[in-house]
Structure formats: structure tokens, C-alpha cells
Amino acid sequence: MxxxxxxxxxxxxxPGVTEFDLEKALAAFAAAIGEDKVASxxxxxxxxxxxxxxxxxxxxxxxxxxxxxxxxxxQAVVRIANEYRIxxxxxxxxxxxxxxxxxxxxxxxxxxxxxxxxxxxxINEELGYAIVEPxxxxxxxxxxIKAGGRNLVASIVDIGWGGVVxxxxxxxxxxxxxxxxxxxxxxxxxxxxxxDLMRTGSGxxxxxxxxxxxxxxxxxxxxxxxxxxxxxxxTKMGYWLMPKPEVYMPLWLRVWDEAxxxxxxxxxxxLMLAGTIDMRPQLSNTLCMASMLTTRAEWYTGExxxxxxxxxxxxxxxxxxxxxxxFALYGDEPVVDHNFEKLKARFLQIPSVDIMGQKxxxxxxxxxxxxxxxxxxxxxxxDLYKMAGWSGGEEGGHVDFSPVxxxxxxxxxxxxxxxxxxxxxxGLDFLGGMLPINARSTxxxxxxxxxxxxxxxxxxxxxxxxxxxxxxxKRGYGEYRAHLSFMDLAADQFGFNDHALRRFNETIKxxxxxxxIIAPGKSGIWGTRLREAGFPQV
Numbered sequence: 070m071x072x073x074x075x076x077x078x079x080x081x082x083x084p085g086v087t088e089f090d091l092e093k094a095l096a097a098f099a100a101a102i103g104e105d106k107v108a109s110x111x112x113x114x115x116x117x118x119x120x121x122x123x124x125x126x127x128x129x130x131x132x133x134x135x136x137x138x139x140x141x142x143x144q145a146v147v148r149i150a151n152e153y154r155i156x157x158x159x160x161x162x163x164x165x166x167x168x169x170x171x172x173x174x175x176x177x178x179x180x181x182x183x184x185x186x187x188x189x190x191x192i193n194e195e196l197g198y199a200i201v202e203p204x205x206x207x208x209x210x211x212x213x214i215k216a217g218g219r220n221l222v223a224s225i226v227d228i229g230w231g232g233v234v235x236x237x238x239x240x241x242x243x244x245x246x247x248x249x250x251x252x253x254x255x256x257x258x259x260x261x262x263x264x265d266l267m268r269t270g271s272g273x274x275x276x277x278x279x280x281x282x283x284x285x286x287x288x289x290x291x292x293x294x295x296x297x298x299x300x301x302x303x304t305k306m307g308y309w310l311m312p313k314p315e316v317y318m319p320l321w322l323r324v325w326d327e328a329x330x331x332x333x334x335x336x337x338x339x340l341m342l343a344g345t346i347d348m349r350p351q352l353s354n355t356l357c358m359a360s361m362l363t364t365r366a367e368w369y370t371g372e373x374x375x376x377x378x379x380x381x382x383x384x385x386x387x388x389x390x391x392x393x394x395x396f397a398l399y400g401d402e403p404v405v406d407h408n409f410e411k412l413k414a415r416f417l418q419i420p421s422v423d424i425m426g427q428k429x430x431x432x433x434x435x436x437x438x439x440x441x442x443x444x445x446x447x448x449x450x451x452d453l454y455k456m457a458g459w460s461g462g463e464e465g466g467h468v469d470f471s472p473v474x475x476x477x478x479x480x481x482x483x484x485x486x487x488x489x490x491x492x493x494x495x496g497l498d499f500l501g502g503m504l505p506i507n508a509r510s511t512x513x514x515x516x517x518x519x520x521x522x523x524x525x526x527x528x529x530x531x532x533x534x535x536x537x538x539x540x541x542x543k544r545g546y547g548e549y550r551a552h553l554s555f556m557d558l559a560a561d562q563f564g565f566n567d568h569a570l571r572r573f574n575e576t577i578k579x580x581x582x583x584x585x586i587i588a589p590g591k592s593g594i595w596g597t598r599l600r601e602a603g604f605p606q607v
Contacts, residue, residue, distance in 0.1 A: 080109065081130045083156050083177035084602055091132060094153035094179075098135050101145040106185075109133035116163060117180045119172040119553065121457070121466025123524045129172040129553055131158065134180040140260065140304040146181060147302070148264040150586045154598070157181045158588055159302050161203045161232030165239065166457065167469040167516070169553030174590035175599070181302065183232075189213035190305065194221060197310045198255065198281045203234040203303060207449040214310070221310040222447035224248045229449025234306045238296050239550050242504050242512070244445050246399065247309050248349045250507045256280040257292055258305035262582035269295070281307025297550065298574075299588035300581050311447075314399040318409065318428045319442035323390030326421035327354075330392045330485075331478030333422065334503070336415050337394070338476045341508035345408050348445070350396035353502040355384045357516060358393045360459035360500055361441075365518075373496040397445045402428065459500070461520030467500075468519075468530050468554070470537045471512040472546035476505055484513040487540060492517070495533050497526075512549050538562065551592065557605040560593025575600075 082091060099107040108114070113134055118127040135157075137143045150157050156173075159181040163171030173180065187204035192213060199210060207229040214221050224245035226236055236243070237254045247253045257269045267273065269292040272280035284292060295301050324330050333352070340346045356375065359368075369379045384391050398405045398412075405428060416422050429437065429446075437443050440452035458465040474480040485501060492499040492515075502514040515537065519530040535555050538548060542562030551559035563570050574594045578585070585596025595604050 081132050081177040083132060083154070083179070084175065084599060084604070086154060086177070090153055091155070091177075094149060094155045095133055097149045097153070098146055098179075101149060102135070102137055102142040106136045106138065106142070107133065108136075114180075117160075117171045117173070117182075119170045120166055121170065121468065121519075121521060123521055123527050126524070127172065128176060129169070129174065130176055131173050131180045132177045134182050136182045136185050138185050140258065140266065143181070143260045143302055143304055144264045144266060147260055147262065147586070150179070151263065151584050154584055154586065155179050156586050156589050157302075159183065159203075161235030162206055162230060164228070164231045165235065167467050167552070168239075168550060172553055174553055174556065174588065175604070178589075183234075186304070192217055192219055192221070192310070193281075194219045196282060197221060197312060199223070199308045199310055200256075200281055201233050201306055201308055203232065203306070205233050206230055207233060209233075210308070211447065211449050219310075220313050222313055223308065223310050224253055225444060225447050225449050227444055227453045228451060230451060233308055234303055237306065237308070238303060240297060241550070242349060242506075244349045244351070244397075245311055245447065246347045247311055249347070253309045254292070254306060255282060255284050255309060256305075256307035257295055257303045259295055259301040259303050261301045262584070262587045267301075281309075294577070297592045299591040299594055300577060302587065311399075313431050314401075316398075316400065316402045316405045316428050316430065317434060317446045318398040318405050318426050319437075319439075319445055320394075320396050320398065320409075320412070320424065320426035322394040322396070322416060322422060322424045323388075324392040324394075324419075324422055325384070325390050327391040329419050329421050331482050332419045333392065333394065333416070334476065334481045335478045336419065337505070338508060340412065340415060341476075341505065345411050346396060346398075348397055348399070349505055350394050351441075351502065351504055352392060352394045353514075354500065355380050355389050355391050355393075356459075356498055357500040357502045357514070358389045359383050359387060360456040360516070360518065361453050362387065362455065364455075364462060364465075365459050365498065366462070374493050375498050395441050395445070397442075398426075456516065460498070460518040460526070461522060464521045466519055466521045466527070467516050468534045468552055470515045470517070470534045470541075470552075471504075471549055472541045473506060473510055473549050474513050474546050476503075476509055476511045481511075481513070483544065484541075484546065487544070488513070488515045488537065491533060491537055491540065495529050497530060497533065506549070513546070556590060557593045 117131045156175050156178040158173035158178040183204035186202040188202045191200040207225045224243035224247050256272050270286040271277040271283050369375050434446045489499045500516040503511045505511040517530045519526045538558050548559040578596050585598045
């Protein structure tokens with residue numbers, strides 16, 4: 070049996086919780102869901118921290134991890150956490166690297182890990198959807214679709230080890246047509262902070278077959294309230310799947326003169342508004358693209374940002390251009406051919422631009438040699454994880470800041486100037502890109518790389534990211550998902566009417582979660598108990 074005697078170790082403790090009460094809570098978790106599902110030893114907790122910090126320097130550390138196997142387990146854990154005032158930090162796969170990884174916001178929190186709740190519960194080919202648990206990875210979903218021989222594909226992320234549910238809840242970006250405005254999710258099952266269970270949308274009606282088909286229901290739509298929030302814990306989710314197209318045509322556009330990037334942005338917006346491009350393109354500068362294929366040290370080992378002549382050399386020798394856009398067409402072959410001609414007619418009006426692509430039937434998708442081209446047709450891999458090693462190789466890391474801007478040349482120029490100049494000021498490379506949310510707005514991706522073996526460089530990168538949050542905020546550009554290190558700062562930028570949104574969020578938090586146990590601090594939302602205890606601590 071798990072001991073409830075006080076622990077004399079130096080492990081982190083949740084705010085306001087004694088070691089003795091933490092031990093009692095862990096014993097209660099073990100009694101409720103099984104001792105093998107509760108761990109507090111150092112080896113078990115090793116994965117639950119930001120992987121991109123200086124080794125040994127992490128402070129956002131958990132006290133224990135609980136690994137439920139069912140919704141009922143989650144309900145039991147939440148009720149016990151309320152009794153002992155134990156903050157819980159739910160994670161799906163814990164692979165949100167660049168934004169804090171699997172680390173909790175509040176030191177001493179108990180991790181609620183869903184790695185064992187990884188079942189694909191249903192795939193419906195007739196209506197094109199899946200229902201998944203929160204531990205399902207992109208690999209899991211892809212394999213389940215293949216195993217059933219379904220004529221379906223899922224819109225996925227670049228790196229397959231992440232979670233379908235967690236990426237969705239974080240407003241994460243995928244690439245196929247259903248990715249526009251994150252349209253794939255439909256219907257959540259949620260454990261509320263008091264342990265009660267609800268379903269959003271049509272799922273609120275018993276036996277309603279449209280739960281994974283119709284996003285709304287009767288009255289206010291609550292689904293979005295559980296995205297990037299700490300109002301509950303999602304234990305099931307509907308995810309829409311796309312019928313396999315007759316033809317898939319991955320496309321590449323290169324911009325050889327950097328000054329022409331804004332013209333490409335305007336052309337892209339026009340083509341997306343017209344529906345000619347009906348998916349999420351990825352537009353990256355030379356270094357951002359190169360980071361997925363090579364390392365900095367292979368080209369330059371000097372101090373400060375990489376010189377322009379070296380960037381030009383990379384652009385030419387690797388065939389990347391100064392900006393490169395990855396995108397695709399899907400559908401019946403005559404339609405794809407027609408849309409390709411429209412794309413060429415518009416983009417090739419711009420000097421220094423070229424465009425290329427090749428059509429593929431379904432028999433070729435799994436074995437396409439370029440992982441970028443596999444991703445856009447729903448085939449997951451780890452091949453694009455190389456970006457993390459741009460600076461530092463195996464011990465490299467990055468911190469990301471990605472504000473949302475209008476999809477216009479004017480704003481693309483302004484955002485690029487801001488990010489590039491701020492990187493240059495502190496001697497770091499500028500790895501920039503754009504991932505349109507829809508035809509009217511885009512994230513402006515800024516990947517700030519560093520070598521985790523270089524504490525000074527790591528500190529410089531995190532400090533730069535925080536300054537970028539504030540400077541972008543002054544220009545009206547808000548972060549689309551926030552790193553643990555600056556969630557509160559990112560939330561602070563949304564200051565309309567004396568931070569009316571924050572006050573609204575806190576009111577909901579205090580009503581649903583009076584003990585403040587679910588993911589305190591998530592997206593800058595704190596409950597009264599921890600606010601009165603001095604959080605956020607800035």
C-alpha cells in the first residue's frame with residue numbers, strides 16, 4: 070500500500086499543500102483507480118518538464134503523475150483533487166515542444182496523463198468521422214483508418230507523435246481542407262471541475278446521432294469554451310475525416326527575391342478567398358525551411374545571426390528560394406488540372422517566383438519520399454522533427470511566438486520587419502513563416518532556436534520571445550497559443566476595456582472551479598484561491 074507518512078524528499082509541492090496531505094491525496098488516487106496508475110518517483114516524472122530548457126534548470130516541475138484508463142477514472146481523480154486542493158495539469162501526449170512541452174504551469178501540480186486513454190472508439194466511413202480518446206496520437210488515428218480499409222484520410226500535423234485531441238484543444242494547425250479555421254472537431258465529452266460529466270452540442274441529448282456531426286445544439290455553444298481553457302477535461306472528441314480524393318497534387322512555390330514575398334501573400338489570399346486553394350499552405354523563409362532539413366553548423370559556425378550571403382547560399386544550393394510555400398490541390402483530376410492552371414496564371418505574374426508539383430493517386434501517398442508531401446495527405450512521421458536541432462543538434466531547442474495577423478502584404482511586411490529586427494538585435498537567427506488560419510488571417514510563425522548547452526543563449530531566446538509578445542501586442546497582434554513561460558504576458562495583451570476578457574474568464578473559472586484545481590494559469594486564467602495566494606508570479 071502507498072504510504073501516507075510525510076515525505077522528507079525535496080520534490081515540488083502544490084501551493085498551500087503539505088507533504089503529508091499530498092501523500093494522502095496520492096494514496097486516495099491509488100485507491101480509486103489503482104496503485105499502478107499513480108507515480109511520484111523521479112524516473113516517472115522525467116518526461117513531464119519542458120524539454121527545451123537548460124538541463125537541470127527546469128522549475129515548472131510536477132509532484133506526481135496519475136494515468137487514468139477511463140472517463141470514470143478521471144471523474145474520481147477530479148473529485149479527490151477537490152478534496153485535497155491538488156492542482157491537476159492534464160496532458161494528452163505531452164509533445165507540445167516549443168510551447169513548454171509536458172510541463173505544468175504551477176510547480177507541484179499532479180500531471181493527469183492520458184497516454185493510456187488512447188483508443189479510437191469509432192470510425193464512421195459513411196459520415197466521415199472518428200471519435201477518439203485524448204491519448205490518441207496521429208499515428209494511432211492513421212493506423213486505425215488503414216486497419217479498417219476506410220476510404221478516408223485525417224488532416225494531421227507535421228510531427229506524428231502528438232495528440233489529436235490536445236492539438237485541437239490548443240487551436241493547433243493541420244493542413245488538409247478541414248483544417249481551415251480548425252473545422253475538424255465536433256462534439257466533446259468533458260469532465261467538469263466538480264467531477265460531473267457533460268457532452269457539448271448535440272451530445273447533451275441522450276442517443277443523439279448528430280453529436281459528432283453538428284457542432285451546435287440548443288442554446289449557447291459550449292464546445293469552444295473548453296479549448297485553450299481550464300474549465301474542464303475533455304475525455305472524448307469527434308474528429309471529421311475527409312474522403313480520399315481521386316488526385317492529390319503537392320505543390321511548391323519558391324520566391325527567389327525576398328522583396329516579392331508580400332506580393333505572394335496577396336495572391337495567396339485572393340486564391341484562398343476564391344476557393345482555388347482550399348487547405349492550409351505553409352510559407353517559410355529560407356532558414357525556417359532549412360531547419361527541417363539540415364543544421365546551422367553545416368553552413369555557419371560564427372557568432373550572431375547568419376549572414377545574408379550564407380542564407381543566399383543555402384537558398385540556392387538547397388533549392389529553397391528566399392521564401393518557399395508548401396501547399397496542395399485535392400479532387401477529381403480535371404478539377405485539379407483546372408485549379409493548377411489558375412494558380413500558375415496568378416502566381417507567375419510575380420517576378421522571381423516559380424511553382425512546381427506532381428499529381429499522385431492513393432497508391433503512392435504512403436511512400437512519397439518527401440515527408441512534407443506525405444503530411445499534406447495525412448501520412449504521419451517524425452521526419453520533420455529535425456527543426457529542433459538547428460542550433461545545438463541533438464541538444465537543440467526552440468521557443469515559439471506566433472501572433473495572428475491579417476493575411477495582407479502590409480501586415481506581412483510589418484510582422485517580418487518586427488521579428489527579423491528583434492532577432493538581429495540579440496544576435497539570433499530569424500526563422501519565420503506563415504500558416505494561414507483561413508483566407509483572411511494567418512499566424513506569423515517565429516521559431517527562436519538555441520543550444521540548450523548554452524545557458525546564456527537559452528536565456529536570451531526566452532527573453533526575446535517575451536519582448537516580442539509585448540511589442541507585437543502594441544501593434545494589435547495577439548498570440549494564437551502561448552508558451553508556459555509567457556502565458557500571462559500573452560493574455561495581458563488582450564486588454565480591451567480594462568481586460569474585460571480576463572475578468573469574464575475569471576468569473577467563469579471561479580463559478581465552475583471554485584477550488585482552482587484544473588490547469589491553474591492555463592492561458593492566463595487563474596482562480597480566486599491562487600490569485601489571492603499571489604499568482605501569477607511575474
